[in-house]
Structures are given as structure tokens and as C-alpha cells.
Amino acid sequence: MPLAEDDLVGINEIADIAGVSRQAVANWRVRFADFPKPHTELKAGPVFRARQIKAWLRKRKVPMARVVSLINLKGGVAKTTTTVALAETLASRFGKRILVIDLDPQTNATTMLIGEKKWEKLNEKGWTLATLFKDALDPENKAFDLQKTLQKGVSDVQGAEKVDLLPSSLDLIDVQDKLASAPSGQFYSVTPIDLLRLAVKSLLDDYDLVLVDCPPNLGIITLNGLRISEGYIIPTVPDVLSTYGIPQIVKRVGNFSKEVGEEIAPLGIVITKYQEASTIHVNVSRDLRRRNDPPVFETVIRQANQIAAAAELQTSRRTLKQKYGYGDLATRYIDLAQELLDKLEIDA
Numbered sequence: 001m002p003l004a005e006d007d008l009v010g011i012n013e014i015a016d017i018a019g020v021s022r023q024a025v026a027n028w029r030v031r032f033a034d035f036p037k038p039h040t041e042l043k044a045g046p047v048f049r050a051r052q053i054k055a056w057l058r059k060r061k062v063p064m065a066r067v068v069s070l071i072n073l074k075g076g077v078a079k080t081t082t083t084v085a086l087a088e089t090l091a092s093r094f095g096k097r098i099l100v101i102d103l104d105p106q107t108n109a110t111t112m113l114i115g116e117k118k119w120e121k122l123n124e125k126g127w128t129l130a131t132l133f134k135d136a137l138d139p140e141n142k143a144f145d146l147q148k149t150l151q152k153g154v155s156d157v158q159g160a161e162k163v164d165l166l167p168s169s170l171d172l173i174d175v176q177d178k179l180a181s182a183p184s185g186q187f188y189s190v191t192p193i194d195l196l197r198l199a200v201k202s203l204l205d206d207y208d209l210v211l212v213d214c215p216p217n218l219g220i221i222t223l224n225g226l227r228i229s230e231g232y233i234i235p236t237v238p239d240v241l242s243t244y245g246i247p248q249i250v251k252r253v254g255n256f257s258k259e260v261g262e263e264i265a266p267l268g269i270v271i272t273k274y275q276e277a278s279t280i281h282v283n284v285s286r287d288l289r290r291r292n293d294p295p296v297f298e299t300v301i302r303q304a305n306q307i308a309a310a311a312e313l314q315t316s317r318r319t320l321k322q323k324y325g326y327g328d329l330a331t332r333y334i335d336l337a338q339e340l341l342d343k344l345e346i347d348a
Contacts, residue, residue, distance in 0.1 A: 008039060008047045017054070018062050051262045055230070058345075065099075065204040066344050068267065069212040069225045069232040073245035078272035080108040081307055082235040082336075083213040085324060089337040092159035092320060094348050096208040100154075101200070102168035103129065103225050105176070108311070109213045110167040113154040115313040122151070123169050129196075130169035133221065136182040136195050137175070146199060156314045157323055164207070166200070172221060179220040193260075196224035204228070208346070218252050226253060227260065231267040233340075234294065238271050238284040250294060266294035267343050270336065273303040299336040304329055 015022045029035050036056055038046035054064055070083045083100060090096040102109040110119050110128075122128055125148075132144040155163040179192045204210055212225040226232065234249060236242045250266055257264040269288055275281050289296045301307075306325035314323075320330040341348050 007050050009050045009053060010047050011045055013050075014048065014053055017064070018057055049261070051230075055263075063208070065207045065210050066346065067204065067210040067212065067229045068340070068344075069214050069222075069229040070235060071214040071216075071222060071225075071232055071249060072234055072236055072242070073216055073218070073249060074236070074242045075106075075216045077235050077237050077242050078301065078307070079216070079235045080104065080106075080112070080213055081310065082233075082270055082272060082301070083211050084109055084112045085310075085333045086337055086340065087163050087211050088155050088157040088160040088323070089320060089330075089333045090209060090341075091155065091162045092157050093334055094337060094341065095162070096346075097162045097164075097206065099164050099166065099204070099207045099210045101129070101166045101196070101210060101212045101225065103172070103196075103221050104168055104213050104215045105170055105172035106215075107168045107170060110165065112311050112313060113163070113165050114151055114167065118151075119167060122149075122167055123171075128167045128169035128171070130171035130175060132195060132199050133172065133175045133179060136192065137178055144199065146203065150203070156317055158317045158319050168213075172215075176215070176219050176221050192220050193223045193227050197228045200228070209344075218249070223256060226256060226264055229264055231265040231344075233267050233270055233297075235270045235272050237273045238281045238288065240280070240284065243284060243288065246294075267340070268295045268297045270297045270299070270301065272301045274300045275303050297336060297339050299332055299339055301332055301336070302329070 009017070011022055011025050014025045018025070034056065036048050036052040039049050040047055058064060058066075070079050072079050087098045087100050091098045100109055100113065107119060126143055127145065127149045129149065131149070135141050135144050149166055151165040151167060153161045153163070154165045155161070182192045210228070212229060214222045214225045232253060234246055236246065246269065253264055253266070271285055271288070274285065285296075285300070304325055304327070306329060310323045320333070324330045324333060338348060
């Protein structure tokens with residue numbers, strides 16, 4: 001797959017990203033043996049892969065967004081709840097600026113964060129991500145408005161005011177199947193998997209972390225989420241049906257990663273809805289940890305009625321414990337968030 005023009009950056013662009021001078025970038029190239037090699041040399045100077053440059057800058061502690069997708073081919077595994085709980089925990093307990101991108105046509109993350117009534121109003125006005133993908137089906141149509149679609153301060157959790165949302169829509173169900181035939185940009189510069197990346201690239205670095213709630217499939221909309229991600233998490237109930245598709249996810253994402261020439265790492269499996277009294281849950285969890293492909297997060301989210309009740313947006317703000325339960329549930333999400341920060345080497 002050919003690189004889009006936006007995937008390449010020159011010395012000036014690198015300086016802008018890092019907030020330094022052009023001379024500083026030139027000095028880095030000389031001083032550091034691990035500085036990325038140019039993708040190609042032009043008369044105007046060398047150009048580099050943007051993802052490689054950003055990864056290198058992150059190692060140098062230059063702040064920029066980290067993007068993680070959450071995916072499972074099986075529904076009902078608490079994928080969306082895990083996404084929202086991580087977002088609210090990372091914001092309220094760790095002070096992180098979080099963007100949730102809801103790509104799942106079921107819109108559950110959206111309604112958890114803004115409520116059904118507000119979602120209906122946004123959907124009527126076309127202020128959802130469905131409009132972005134609809135525009136791709138009709139090049140004459142330019143209805144998507146990023147600023148109007150972006151919903152700020154959406155969580156009902158105290159201290160989680162830094163959670164923003166790009167909402168989903170039921171219309172994505174119809175759009176998904178049509179995207180494969182979407183016309184490419186001039187000179188094939190825009191492919192269907194690049195639509196989200198091109199739309200939100202100016203926005204991402206306003207955040208510490210971006211969490212993408214993907215549909216339960218490996219279609220084009222999911223690939224749009226993975227395209228902007230450096231890694232992915234697989235939430236799963238530890239049973240046969242829920243874990244059956246994990247090898248397929250790892251293989252397909254690995255192939256996609258090679259095709260686009262960017263690393264999309266499996267950050268790990270999160271065991272959800274765990275029941276200690278279930279022999280199946282105990283055995284499957286043990287097998288997942290033994291295989292370690294991908295690795296399994298240490299934190300386990302147990303089955304609890306309070307988690308299901310957390311899906312309903314409240315009119316007044318509540319604490320994490322009020323939302324996710326006064327037992328150890330809120331603590332488990334805090335532990336999971338800390339594990340994620342550790343994996344990404346982000347300071348808490």
C-alpha cells in the first residue's frame with residue numbers, strides 16, 4: 001500500500017512537531033544513532049515516516065498522543081465498558097486528557113458518555129462519525145464538521161472533565177459495506193482506511209491518550225481505527241466463544257501492520273466478566289496466560305451487576321466508586337489503567 005503524502009515529514013515538520021528549531025533536528029540526526037533513517041531523499045531534503053519520528057520523539061519524552069484501539073470479534077465481552085471505564089479512570093485518577101473515538105455502530109460508548117437524548121440530537125444534525133464515512137461515498141458531499149462533532153467534557157464522573165468524544169451512529173452499519181467501493185482521492189492518495197486518520201490528525205496531539213472503541217469485526221471501519229493506533233487491547237470473557245477469534249485478530253492486525261508499514265502492537269488481553277466459581281473461566285484464563293500470545297493484563301475485571309448499571313448516564317457527577325461499585329471494581333479499573341500507562345511507558 002503506497003504511503004499517503006501525510007505519512008511523510010521533512011525537517012521543518014519535525015521541528016514543528018517537537019517544538020524545536022530546524023537546527024536542533026539536524027543536530028539530533030548527527031548525535032543519535034537511533035534517529036530514524038529517511039524514507040527517501042528529495043532535492044529539498046530528506047523526508048521521514050511520521051510514525052517513526054513520533055515514536056522516536058516519545059522516547060525523548062516529547063509529549064504527544066498515544067492511540068490504542070479496543071477490539072474483539074465477539075460482542076458482549078465488555079469491550080465498550082472497558083473503553084469508557086479506562087477513559088474515565090485515566091482522566092479522573094491520573095489527570096490525563098482523553099479522547100474516546102466511538103467507531104462501533106451500536107453507539108454504546110457514545111450513549112454511556114453523553115446519553116441517548118443528546119446522541120439523538122447530534123445524529124439528526126449529522127454530527128457523528130457516520131457523516132465522515134458518508135462523505136467518502138460521495139466526493140461532492142463535504143458535510144463532516146470535526147469541531148461540531150467533537151463533544152467535550154462528556155463523562156459524568158467527578159474529575160473526568162478531560163474526557164472528550166467523537167460519537168458514533170447506527171448509520172455506520174449501512175456505510176460499512178459500501179466503503180470498499182468508495183472512490184479514492186486524486187492519484188489514489190486517499191484510501192478507505194485513511195479516512196479517519198486524515199480527519200482527526202490535527203486533533204490527536206491535544207490529548208495524552210486516545211481510546212478507539214472498534215466494531216466487533218475486522219472491516220474497513222475497524223481498520224480506520226487501527227490505522228491511527230500504535231497498539232490494541234482485546235477485552236474478553238474467558239470462555240471458548242469469546243476467545244475463539246483472538247488468533248484471527250492477532251494474525252489479521254499483524255498483516256495489516258505490515259501492509260501499512262507501521263507497527264500496531266498487541267498490548268494484551270483484558271479478562272472481563274470473570275467468575276471465580278466458573279471452572280471454564282478459571283481454565284480458559286489459565287490457558288490464555290500460559291500461551292501469552294498476546295500477553296494478558298494482570299488485572300482481571302470480575303462479573304458484577306454494578307458494571308451493567310454504570311452504562312446509564314447520570315444528570316449529576318458521581319465518583320468512580322459510585323459508578324462502578326463500592327467493592328473492588330473501581331480499584332480494578334484503576335489498576336488496569338496503571339498497567340496500560342506502564343505498558344505505554346507514560347508517567348502516571
